[in-house]
Amino acid sequence: MTGHRWLRTPDGTAPRISYGADYNPDQWPREVWDEDVRLMKEAGVDVVSIAIFSWARIQPAEGVWDFAWLDEIIDLLHANGIGVDLATATASPPPWLTMKHPEILPVTADGVTLTQGGRQHWRPTSPVFRAYALEMVEKLAERYAEHPAIVAWHVSNELGCHNAYDYSDDAARAFRLWLAERYGTIEALNHAWGTAFWSQRYGSFEEILPPRTAATFPNPTQQRDFIRFSSDALKDHLIAEREILNRLTPGVPVTTNFMVMGETRHADYADWAGEIDFVSNDHYVTEGRDELSFSAAVTSGFARRRPWYLMEHSTSAVNWQPINRPKRPGELIRDSLTHVAHGADAVCYFQWRQSAAGAEKFHSSMVPHGGADTRVFRDVVELGRILRSLGEVVGSDRAQSDVAILFDWDSWRGAELDSHPSEKLRYQREALDWWTALLDAGVRADVVPAGDALDGYRVVIAPVLYSVPAALRAQLEGYVAGGGNLVTTYFSGVVDENDHAWLGGYPGALRELLGVRVEEYRPLWDGETEPLSNGTSGSLWSEPVDVVDPAVEVLATYTSGDLAGGAAITRRPVGSGSAAYVSTRLGAEGIAAVLPALLAGVESELPEPxxxxxxxxxxxxxxxxxxxxxxxxxxxxxxxxxxxxxxxxxxxxxxxxx
CATH class of the missing domain: 2.60.40.1180 (Golgi alpha-mannosidase II)
Structure with missing residues (x-):
């Protein structure tokens, strides 16, 4: 990506916060389209994403193409001033393709081939699928290259949502090539993977398989590399589609919709962000509104605080949770404006009109089953009015805060591997606890991808920073030496990028910076807590912390059992900076008690009440x-x-x- 590009804006039209939805006109009779366009204009919709799941309609058989309906709907939208974010339609192959080429279907770690009948039933590394998909992209790009309605290209859809990890023979071949490029020699791979353990030494790359279901724990570095490879394989597909679009339609920006939400972690979006013209995200509320604002801030971090596109969220209930409650009055508008607050310059939903059939017919939409005479549609119209009034916001960057939470995809995926001290640890949960505690204190914060510059941040919080390569260790040491204040937590600094433990005691790579040493971890049982001297309690995890630098301040100690009197929370002054360590999970309420001592004088910008x-x-x-x-x-x-x-x-x- 050479720079931030945004939706094409028609000549003479002032930029605005765009508003719209996924639109699936091929699900409806032609007479419904005119009503859709009328209601879109009433709601203030100016952009829709179309053809996301239309491959079977556009190409009903091999060599057979039907663009007439797509021509008509694009022309109709354009005539009514509604821009088109045109999808490449490659998200789900049609039945004729999987029947002819079942070798494109993904395979699970247990060797089960997944079948058609859902969606995203394709292997990211299948050369057969790639050929058919790129043919579709080329046909679409050639046909609509000059159409003025096309404001952006939408590559595939939620790449990897259901097919992130494929263990097929295609994946095995691609994995070997990826490993050969990463390591160069089989000797280097054997060292990185620690294959002296359990007689796993490889004689050549041809002996290597994906980490399929085995008799016991697979090699952890093999697992981590397969996770990285799988993200790269999806990114490679994104790039392949993007290159065709850039060649045939160079004036149209290209994006794809991320899934920064909850526990979704299959793709390294910080890495992917450089491959698209602007960041787009899909978000659905899974853990309450603090998670919503946290995910919006994470998305802003990937966008480097430039405006981004909220491609999907819900007007009300979804259909895929165990129990699907509708949103309460006010939440539709509040949720959308929270995303705008954190940088969204487009607010879109899944979907425009609620489906009458199919797996998502109970998923809410802008026009629900009840039609326009509903609370949801009235709120949709009101939100459109609000967005049109926010000209001062359009195009503005999210303002940098004094506090940053360092969010590391590699640590997230590594910290939750098997055969660790506790399988209960959740990286995203710990990061969200710190975000909530900052909100509770009224302190504004950013979320910054690991490896990005930390200039201008007075405090950087790095929860569960499990993986610390040498370069990241040097960056954090330099940040503290330059007057920054680092806060990190239990199970941090543990391993390098190859999942090799930093020797000499925990917290490994950060041990000297923090001025503490831990000989072994002491995870807690379900329901077990460790009371602390500041009146809070730790859960999930504890550590017998030895203070090895006399300059270290002990902010709280453990008060019972084997750890009684031992340091639990510490802070080491380093010039005008500091490095603090929290050795147990405090939860948002517990963090609130110690936060004033860790914020290095950063105060809320809000009035006290x-x-x-x-x-x-x-x-x-x-x-x-x-x-x-x-x-x-x-x-x-x-x-x-x-x-x-x-x-x-x-x-x-x-x-x-x-």
Missing amino acids: LRGRVELAVRGDVRFLINRTDDEIALDGIEGSYLYGGAQLPARGVAIVA
């Missing part, structure tokens, strides 16, 4: 004040001009102030 009750996010000079509660809040002490809302912030409401 609003802290914890209101989330603050800033884009350019515009502040977003988001009510985290079900109570009405008076925004006393907030000065400025209200672009939306007022000084009385309703339950689950948002105020936008310039």
Whole structure:
């Protein structure tokens, strides 16, 4: 990616926060299309994504192409001032293709071949699938290269959502090539993988397989490399489609929709972000609204705080959770504006009109089964009005904060491998606890991908930083030496990029920087807690921490059992900076008790009565004040001009102030 590019804007049209949805006109009779366009204009929709799952309609048989319906809907949308984010339609191959070429179907670690009938039933490394998919991309790009309705290209859809890990023979061949490029020689691979253990030494790359189901734990570095390879294989498919689009339609920006949400971790989106013209994300609420704002901040981090595209979220209930509750009044608008607050310059939903058939017919949409005379559609229309009024926000970067949470995809995936001290550890959960604690304190924060520059951050929090290559260790040491304040936690600094333990005691690579040493980990049983001297308790994990640098300050100790009197939370001053260590899981409430001692003087920008009750996010000079509660809040002490809302912030409401 040579630089940030955004949706093509028609001549004479002022840039705006775009608004729309996935649109599936091929699910509906032609007469419905006119009503759709009328309602889109009523709601203020200016962009829709189409043809995402239309391969079988566009190419009903090999060598047979049907573009007539697609021509008609694109022309209709364009005539009504609605831009098209045109998908490459390669997300799910049609039945005729999988029947003719079953070798494109993915294979599980147990050797089971997955069949057609769902979606995304293809191998990322299948040369047969790649040939058919790229033919589709070329046909679409050639046909619509000059069409003025096309504002962006939408590569595939949620790449890897259901086919991230394929263990087929195609994958095995591609994995070997990837490993040969990564390591160069089989001797280097044997060293990196530690194959002296369990007689796993390889004589050639041809002997290597994906980590298929084995008699016991697979080699951990093999697992980590297969995870990395699988992300790269999907990225390679993204690049292959992108290259055709760039060649045939160089003036149209290209994106693909990430899935930064909850526990989704199959793809290294920090790495992928450099391959597209602007970042897009799909987000669905899984763990409450703090996770929503956290994921939006993570997405902003991948976008390097430039504007990004919210490609999918829900107006109300989804259909894929065990129990699917609708959103409460106010949440549709609040959730959408929270994404805008963290950098979204497009707000889109899955989907425009709620399906009458299929697996997602109970998934909410902008036009529900009940039609336009519904609370959901009235809220949709109101949100469109709000978005059109936010011209001051359009194109602005998310303002840098004083505090950053370092988010490391490699540590996330490595920390949760098998054969570790505890299988209960959840990397994303720990990071979210710190985010929630900062919100509770009223402190604004960024989420920064590991390896990005840390300039300008007074405090960097790196939870469960399991993997610390030498370069990252040097960066963190330099950050602290330059006056920065680092906070890290249990199970950090443990291994290098090859999953080899840093020797000499934990926390390994960070041991000298932190001034502490741990001989062995002491994970806790389910329900077990360790009381601390500051009145909080730790759960999940504990460590017998030895202070080895006399300059280290002990901020809290363990108070019972074998660890009684031992350090639990420490801080080592380093010039004008510091390095702090939290050796147990505190949860958001426990973090709140120690946070003032770790923030190095960083204070909330909010008046005292609003802290914890209101989330603050800033884009350019515009502040977003988001009510985290079900109570009405008076925004006393907030000065400025209200672009939306007022000084009385309703339950689950948002105020936008310039």
